[in-house]
Amino acid sequence: MSALPPADRWAGSRLRLERARRSLVGGVSSPFRAKFPVPLYFADAAGSRMIDVDGNQYIDYTLAWGPLILGHKHPALVEALRRQAERPHILGAQHDLEYEVAEKIQQLAPCAERVAFTSSGSEAVQLALRLARAATGRTLVLKFEGHYHGWMDSVLISHHPRAEEIGPLETPQAVPESRGQVPNAVENVLVAPWNRLEIVERLFEQRGREIAAVILEPVLCNSGCLLPQPGYLQGLRQLAHRYGALLIFDEIITGFRMALAGAQGVYGVTPDLATFGKALAGGPPLSAVAGRREIMELISDGAVAFGGTFNGNPISLACARATLGELERDGGAALARANRLGAALMEGIREAARRRGVPLQVSGFGAAFALHFTERSELRDYRDTLADDRAKLAVFLLRALEKGVYALPDGRMYVSAAHTEEDVSLTLTALDTALAETSN
Ligand SMILES: Cc1ncc(COP(=O)(O)O)c(C=O)c1O
Structure with missing residues (x-):
């Protein structure tokens, strides 16, 4: 050495x-x-x-x-882990913590009529996008420059593009960010600059009937924590709904951090679907998709496929129950x-x-x-x-x-x-x- x-x-x-x-x-x-x-x-x-x-x-x-x-x-998490150590660590089957934590998310997050558990934020975003595409019968997704929605091919686009590749403000380039990423991933994505409603409006005028969903970090945490301008999130919801598209808040960072009700609670804008992760279990891997009943129920009737060996695992859910309990206290x-x-x-x-x-x-x-x-x-x-x-x-x-x-x-x-x-x-x-x- x-x-x-x-x-x-x-x-x-x-x-x-x-x-x-x-x-x-x-x-x-x-x-x-x-x-x-x-x-x-x-x-x-x-x-x-x-x-x-x-x-x-x-x-x-x-x-x-x-x-x-x-x-x-935190003592509450240590205790939850200690208790869970004596109980089944994973079941691949049903147990009480699943609906207990789902009910808690239902109470806290305004959009959460139904909940599905996944393990990482990247995975939750993929499920949300599949649900949106299934619900609308459309493929295009509108995302924003600087926003991160995980490292998967379909969304690792224009997260941190270089100045020389981003193109004009009015018509940004969709820039893939990894070698090995399928090149046609960009065909399914429209990119807009953040906080400029007039540009999103123009994109909707041009291609609104092809857009399944608008996905965004309600506060742009992954590029310097930039807040939405007043009325911006409301404007996005109106535009999306006018054209029959869904609004997805990626609350992997803002969820159970900005407020118990997430950014959707703070800004008073309820999305159709939202993803949660990170703070949800206070440490162990756990993420969730929450949203409107009729969209989420596409999973239960088998129209939308999804799975995961570790979904709803008792260790993460025990920690989520303890974390949300602590966050709700007083x-x-x-x-x-x-x-x-x-x-x-x-x-x-x-x-x-x-x-x-x-x-x-x-x-x-x-x-x-x-x-x-x-x-x-x-x-x-x-x-x-x-x-x-x-x-x-x-x-x-x-x-x-x-x-x-x-x-x-x-x-x-x-x-x-x-x-x-x-x-x-x-x-x-x-x-x-x-x-x-x-x-x-
Ligand atoms: C807003 C947002 N979405 C999705 C993800 C992906 O989450 P994970 O790293 O758990 O896959 C992250 C991760 O930082 C994130 O900040």
């Missing part, structure tokens, strides 16, 4: 990564994780804190890319708190940037937000984020990591119910110094 600098605070992680690369492709279990300034190996975690194999401590703002809405090892205090602390962080970071004269935008909602080093005063769509200074962000994130603040490599920060006022204050001090070091 190569010699390491004696003062390398991440020596243990670097050594392990070097070893892992010889067996595990790329050394990581998801290539997104290789994008961190240093892909870290962790020894333990509890609440909002993590400790790596070199003994460095961090305040965790990655939350495992979203699921850990209650933080690490009138939803946990999410209110996560969002309040996140809003304080957002404002504190903005204030530090103003004080230091650093051009920085902080966008999003409290429990999920993102930092943009940019001269732009308004960030409306994915194209606006192309002007972000990503080299500066990378330096900033490295400086933040050295000071014990662990954020996602695209500058996103997630706040859980386990974060504290003290975390916020420590983080703001660390980030202020990181900002000073970055702007030098």
Whole structure:
């Protein structure tokens, strides 16, 4: 193995990564994780804190890319797992947790007349799209630039296209993003820029009768946490319905994070179908499609095929029941708190940037937000984020990591119910110094 600098605070992680690369492709279990300034190996975690194999401590703002809405090892989840350890781990058959958690989602999510469980967000999106195509008898799907709906061929299109390939604003190119992706996937997808209703309207005028569904992240979390403009989501619903298309909210991130009722509750726009995942079970893999009864029931009469060995597995559902129970407690205090602390962080970071004269935008909602080093005063769509200074962000994130603040490599920060006022204050001090070091 190569010699390491004696003062390398991440020596243990670097050594392990070097070893892992010889067996595990790329050394990581998801290539997104290789994008961190240093892909870290962790020894333990509890609440909002993590400790790596070199003994460095961090305040965790990655939350495992979203699921850990209650933080690490929340007592309610530990207890749920302990109890479930003594019960069947998987049945491939029916058990009480399935309808109990489905009923809970029904109570919480406005669109959820019926629920189906899957394991990952990518899978849930595929089921939602199949249902929409079956219900409408159409094939085309309208998606937005910068929005991520999983890594499958049919949707890994114009997630993060490069500036030179996106085409004009009025008529964006549908850009496939992986070698090996079937090239004709793009034929089934129309792409629009986010937050520009007039362009969507024109696309509907041209091809509205072919469009099965409009799918979107109601808050564009995967490209810098850009909020929808006032009336935009309502406008999309009206347009979709005017042309007989369905509206699908991909709430894999916003679900059980922005509010108990998701973004659909916050914005008062009920989609025909929605996907949930990540925070739903507080950690273990679980996702769901929820939506209008007559669309969802296409599954029960066999018209729409779907399956999955791990669907409705008791371990994930036990954790979902515990997580939703905790989130509901005291009138939803946990999410209110996560969002309040996140809003304080957002404002504190903005204030530090103003004080230091650093051009920085902080966008999003409290429990999920993102930092943009940019001269732009308004960030409306994915194209606006192309002007972000990503080299500066990378330096900033490295400086933040050295000071014990662990954020996602695209500058996103997630706040859980386990974060504290003290975390916020420590983080703001660390980030202020990181900002000073970055702007030098
Ligand atoms: C909005 C959205 N949809 C779908 C997915 C895919 O979920 P998964 O990674 O669980 O397959 C993600 C993952 O980050 C996501 O953010």
